[in-house]
Amino acid sequence: MSRQDNAAGSVKARADLALNDEFLRKAVRFTTERLRRGKKEAAEEQGSWEEWRERGRQIRLHTIAHLDYYLNLFADNARANGVHVHFAETSAEAVKISLEIAQQKAAKTVLKSKSMVTEELHINDALQAIGVEAIESDLGEYIIQLAGESPSHIIIPAIHRNRFQIAELLSEDAGMPLPPDTSILAGYVRKKLREHFLEADIGMTGCNFAIAETGSMVLFENEGNARMVTTLPKTQITLMGMERIIPSWADLEVMATLLPRSATGQKLTVYMSGITGPRRSEDADGPDEMHIIIVDNGRSNQLGDPELQELLSCIRCGACLNACPVYRHIGGHAYGGPYSGPIGAVLKPALQKNVAEWDDIANASSLCGACYEACPVKIPLHDMLVYLRRRKVDAGFGDKAEAAGMKGFAAAMGSAKRMKLAVKAGRLAQKLVARDGGIRIRLGPLKGWNTYRVAPILAKRSFREQWRELEHELQAELKEQKPDVQARMERAIREREAGKGGIGHD
Amino acid sequence: MKVSLFITCLNDAFFPKVGEAMVRLLARYGIRLQFPELQTCCGQPAYNSGYWAEARTSAITILEAFEDSDFVIAPSGSCTYMIHHYEALFKDNPLLLDKALKLKQKTYEFTQFLVQVVGITNMGAVFPHKVTYHPSCHGSRLLGARQEPMDLLANVRGLELVPLPYAEDCCGFGGTFAVKMAPISGAMVSEKVDHVIETEAEVLVGLDMACLMNIAGHLRYRDEPVRVMHLAELLYEGVRGA
Known part of the structure; x- marks a missing residue:
């Protein structure tokens, strides 16, 4: 070779x-x-x-x-x-x-x-x-x-x-x-x-x-x-x-x-x-x-690029490769460049100004963040991968089928009403292919998924379709709120208003 | 005080029982969850794939749905963390940016709300089964929800928690990654399932149905009878049985 x-x-x-x-x-x-x-x-x-x-x-x-x-x-x-x-x-x-x-x-x-x-x-x-x-x-x-x-x-x-x-x-x-x-x-x-x-x-x-x-x-x-x-x-x-x-x-x-x-x-x-x-x-x-x-x-x-400048902080230690579950399965040559792993997946397109020449490498990540966690200088590689994907899409080099799918996504998710209709349509469609509460056919967007899995089916009634009933039942179930619970929640709101983010919030 | 359920589109359409469990569990503490019906999807599938305009269309429903909520609680670390990305998504729109930053401050992953805000670690649940736990990446790494689920599980009577080997490794879901890079994702979920089976647990529990759907889908593909549940479902089943 x-x-x-x-x-x-x-x-x-x-x-x-x-x-x-x-x-x-x-x-x-x-x-x-x-x-x-x-x-x-x-x-x-x-x-x-x-x-x-x-x-x-x-x-x-x-x-x-x-x-x-x-x-x-x-x-x-x-x-x-x-x-x-x-x-x-x-x-x-x-x-x-x-x-x-x-x-x-x-x-x-x-x-x-x-x-x-x-x-x-x-x-x-x-x-x-x-x-x-x-x-x-x-x-x-x-x-x-x-x-x-x-x-x-x-x-x-x-x-x-x-x-x-x-x-x-x-x-x-x-x-x-x-x-x-x-x-x-x-x-x-x-x-x-x-x-x-x-x-x-x-x-x-x-x-x-x-x-x-x-x-x-x-x-x-x-x-x-x-x-x-x-x-x-x-x-x-x-x-x-x-x-x-x-x-x-x-x-x-x-x-x-x-x-x-x-x-x-x-x-x-x-x-x-x-x-x-x-x-x-x-x-x-x-x-x-x-x-x-x-x-x-x-x-x-990368200089002066607010999304990618931090890439220059890299000290080439390789810790992100060792932490990466994708690298673990495909090794370094799959990245197709001198640098591999998460840092390679970001560097390869980032070093190449011409978006038309970018390959698919930024998509080869589940965005799990193990790279960021492992990085000794805290480079947010998982975020950078998303920025690179966006730049490719914005430059008109996105996958055509995916672009169409995302248009469909936006149409369905743009309002609750349309989402409800889309879920209903999905339920009708799945009748054709669902067996024993799962879908196994390997067609269209289900091909990749179902080659390794059985897909779940949409619930008979979505949460939002059950909500009114559930809300009614809850009237009877609802216990009286203990004062300490109330006090803790009020304190969380006060701390938030005072600018202290609290747990899970920076 | 308005405490709202951010059901997330996946749980809404595929796993409504998770939402039901959350609502019923919190009712036991006098917390009445509201369900603002304007909400759709946080926009993550489009955001992560690079389609930010489409992500915004979807994310705006979330900004509107929860505008007057005091707390927003979601059964997913990943969808919760997506709200943190709204700052980047709406950076050019001061009005929406302001709403996004406010929403971020009041949105919590389910177990972090329970443990950190309400201060509950023992729900009085009984669940006499061998259980293993998969920490989803975004919830544990990006939100830091590591100890909360452990505390909640430790207080479930009869539950035997078996550590999952290589627990912190991603299950391979990654949204559209699982479809676009199917063989890599397949290799990842296959390794995850190997480890789940190694534990000999009857039940796999987690905090994110997207990851669990991925693992459950591969378990079923291999005809492995491990039951897969969201922690809220496990706790609710546990308090009902207590």
Whole structure:
């Protein structure tokens, strides 16, 4: 399967592929469960998690609201540290800048540590096209590179594969059978990568956080590859989304509390590297030349958009994927882009200005809100999915049958009288198809529903048709109201009037 | 004091017994529910699908129906939370926006009204059955109705509450999602039903008939005899039997 194949077909077709792949579903379930359980425990252990989330959210909101200021501050400080800072408006521009550096250095190999932005840019393919080998050093990325796939999870790129499938892939790579033992497999990759570390001309990384006050960039990782990638090769290129900025190192403390716990349930990542410019004369190691390419690639669409700006707060922890019951069943490739899960379902259309090119991905959600609950910076992804659906409908790209159905809905629900008539008509119609108090036919709008369920039938008499009778009977049943009940209800009204919302009300 | 029943269109047309149970339960505490007949649907199916003009047409009936109510009580966390979305839906119409914000403040999900406002957790119900509870997403996550149903169930005599594994995972309903993305929704409800069966409960109870209709529909599709009820129905059956 080539990388392009991962995104081929419709959302539904890709989801069907995943739903029929028991290995994939089992592998995804296994790892997402482990991660979400870990996150839950880490958050509980941390205590006052909600306060940390709110602090994280405020830092991100503030930074994004003043992004131009902090970006300039970051760029100025990074340049003062001796970094070449580039701005790329599109993915093509970012690729062009990267390739120019590679050509200038006459590079043969680029050693990468895991970076989602480079997935956006398909940089490996671009490097390959000019004869430069791109080698992924992260274990998961190495596996999917061998398989010719794109990542199916933001932090666990090969989450869709179990260890037997991975052993098969790596055995092929090794030219000898390797047992499906995780430590042996990791050992094989480690040995193989060592050779590359020493000979690579360029190291390429992403960036978890860019610190504006010092022009530094910070990487979170568990395998130590990013540290190797940023110290051994003579030239380093960091690709970062323009929203990766935070103002200060003090803010990093909050992010370092939220990110690993949300991503994997770890209190700390194994390696957290802060890099401030290329090697100085007194440094033992580090690149002689360092480039930071700041990538827009559709992100500025969200700036100034009141419904979607908060999307730029995302810290790419993957917690929403692990919490998502849809992702759990269809995995990441069904989303058809570098980002998957709830954040991917929102990012994919949001990064693409032309609504005509949006696919169906925003519809692949039950809007259950598990993503919002899991998000360490409280991005209301479930609301954003609705906004994206509305934008598609408003732009005239809604499904025709659904649009007709919604016209019918509005006609029926526009008044109680018409609703009553519609229910009556429904009752007549269901006589034709109802058996034993249920409907099983798979026709029209009932097709999707009844493929997995038996539909209920409309009640013989609706509530509103029974109401007068019921109201009459209640005259006899009604007990006298106890004074405390009365008092509590009156108090609730007073509190409401005083501006205190009370339970269930913000 | 005017306390109104927001029946929700689904319960009105398909599950009127839920409304009847609420009305009769509250009558025992001297709370006489009114039924403003102008109400239709909260507009959620259209809102969630992106058809906001159509959602407004429907939502306006709710704004009008409950304009002079002091409390509005609904047997659904999802329809209750839909009222919170009216702020976005009517943001360009100051008159309706004002009504929407007022309505939001006085609208309550059934168990939150019972427990938080009226202060009832023990209705004196008896229900000698093995029961499991599915927390619907919007009620529990967005409204925070987590403890209220637990308190009400804990006080039902004879009831054995078996925890539902992966209870917080969505059942896969999601409104039009269940039709548009049927295979994904089907996979979700199938997993939910697996867990319900694992509990060996006789009864599945919840606070939202839309989710329960989804789960019940799949239970029936698999010929599983688990009885599915709204908590109001369970409590009413329990106090009648007491």
